[in-house]
Amino acid sequence: MKKHNFSAGPAILPRIAIENSAKAILDLNGIGLSLLEISHRSKDFQAVMDETVALMKENMGIPENYHVLFLGGGASTQFATIPMNFLKTKAAYLETGVWAKKAIKEAKGFGTTEVVASSAETTFNYIPKGYTIPTDADYFHITTNNTIYGTEIRTDIDSPVPLIADMSSDMLSRPVDVSKYAMIYGGAQKNIGPAGATFVIIKDEMLAKITEDRHIPTMFNYKTHVEGGSMFNTPPVLPIYTIMETMRWLKELGGVAAIEKINIDKAQVLYDAIDNSQMFVGTAEKDSRSLMNICFVMKEQYKDKEAAFIEYAKDRNISGIKGHRSVGGFRASTYNAMSKESIQYLVDVMHQFEKENL
Numbered sequence: 001m002k003k004h005n006f007s008a009g010p011a012i013l014p015r016i017a018i019e020n021s022a023k024a025i026l027d028l029n030g031i032g033l034s035l036l037e038i039s040h041r042s043k044d045f046q047a048v049m050d051e052t053v054a055l056m057k058e059n060m061g062i063p064e065n066y067h068v069l070f071l072g073g074g075a076s077t078q079f080a081t082i083p084m085n086f087l088k089t090k091a092a093y094l095e096t097g098v099w100a101k102k103a104i105k106e107a108k109g110f111g112t113t114e115v116v117a118s119s120a121e122t123t124f125n126y127i128p129k130g131y132t133i134p135t136d137a138d139y140f141h142i143t144t145n146n147t148i149y150g151t152e153i154r155t156d157i158d159s160p161v162p163l164i165a166d167m168s169s170d171m172l173s174r175p176v177d178v179s180k181y182a183m184i185y186g187g188a189q190k191n192i193g194p195a196g197a198t199f200v201i202i203k204d205e206m207l208a209k210i211t212e213d214r215h216i217p218t219m220f221n222y223k224t225h226v227e228g229g230s231m232f233n234t235p236p237v238l239p240i241y242t243i244m245e246t247m248r249w250l251k252e253l254g255g256v257a258a259i260e261k262i263n264i265d266k267a268q269v270l271y272d273a274i275d276n277s278q279m280f281v282g283t284a285e286k287d288s289r290s291l292m293n294i295c296f297v298m299k300e301q302y303k304d305k306e307a308a309f310i311e312y313a314k315d316r317n318i319s320g321i322k323g324h325r326s327v328g329g330f331r332a333s334t335y336n337a338m339s340k341e342s343i344q345y346l347v348d349v350m351h352q353f354e355k356e357n358l
């Protein structure tokens with residue numbers, strides 16, 4: 001029976017990427033060895049790394065003066081690595097959720113942090129607007145998609161200081177003007193691959209800002225990984241392979257412009273169902289809604305039916321729709337690999353539940 005996987009992360013991947021990764025685990029390119037048991041410095045793996053970087057550049061339209069890295073440690077390690085490398089006196093942050101808060105917490109150890117705006121008082125259900133970015137900040141940090149709350153910054157903002165974005169959960173979901181960012185990073189496990197790899201896209205001129213006046217351990221210095229081509233130490237070879245396959249799939253589909261259209265169309269199906277429902281209601285403000293994580297709850301008078309709906313959906317092969325514990329209710333993650341059919345199926349199950357329980 002087909003499962004409909006709405007997990008927030010690790011999350012759904014294109015079936016072909018999983019199948020081809022499984023094949024490469026058994027025998028990489030017919031060389032008679034597993035991807036898992038060859039040197040990361042072998043020509044076979046170097047080819048995987050090179051293609052993954054090239055496809056990332058091609059799919060995202062990354063300009064020449066940027067480097068693409070695949071590292072370990074997750075987005076959470078970047079929360080500390082960014083200020084370690086770039087925070088000299090003050091850094092500005094937009095506080096749009098728990099991930100942003102965690103990034104801010106790490107920065108505090110390296111200098112002053114200024115939170116330019118926050119939506120904390122309403123459980124992060126919107127993206128603040130009309131804030132001022134201090135021109136004396138070393139950088140301005142944003143979280144483009146707030147995985148837990150279902151809000152997203154879907155435009156590339158203008159910043160007077162280097163703009164750094166955590167794009168863990170909406171990477172490669174839409175065309176991005178990379179030239180507006182000094183750095184883009186995230187964990188792979190939400191939209192582009194399995195857990196274990198962290199992507200970093202970093203502008204050349206940011207590297208020049210890394211100075212010797214603070215001790216930066218070798219592994220935490222971006223220059224190390226740029227110079228080493230993500231091979232200073234052993235990179236996460238298997239996740240990188242799956243990212244390559246996901247990237248091939250995306251390119252075949254028509255790239256980020258094509259996937260954005262699909263994502264808009266897909267999200268509309270579920271948002272329309274929520275907006276027209278007597279029982280369900282969305283939690284994020286409409287103009288801040290994410291195309292990747294759709295959060296909703298039951299209206300006050302039906303609150304006691306939330307647990308029953310999770311069970312009802314589970315019995316019908318829907319998995320991963322329980323909302324994050326800080327928001328409650330439901331979260332349907334509708335990443336690139338999610339089909340419109342699965343979303344339509346979820347909507348049908350919601351309608352059926354409403355019919356039986358109103």
Ligand SMILES: *Cc1c(COP(=O)(O)O)cnc(C)c1O
Nearest residue numbers: 074075076099145147168169187
């Ligand atoms: C999941 C997530 C993270 C944490 O990623 P790890 O790779 O687990 O450290 C950070 N930021 C956002 C927006 C996320 O969704």
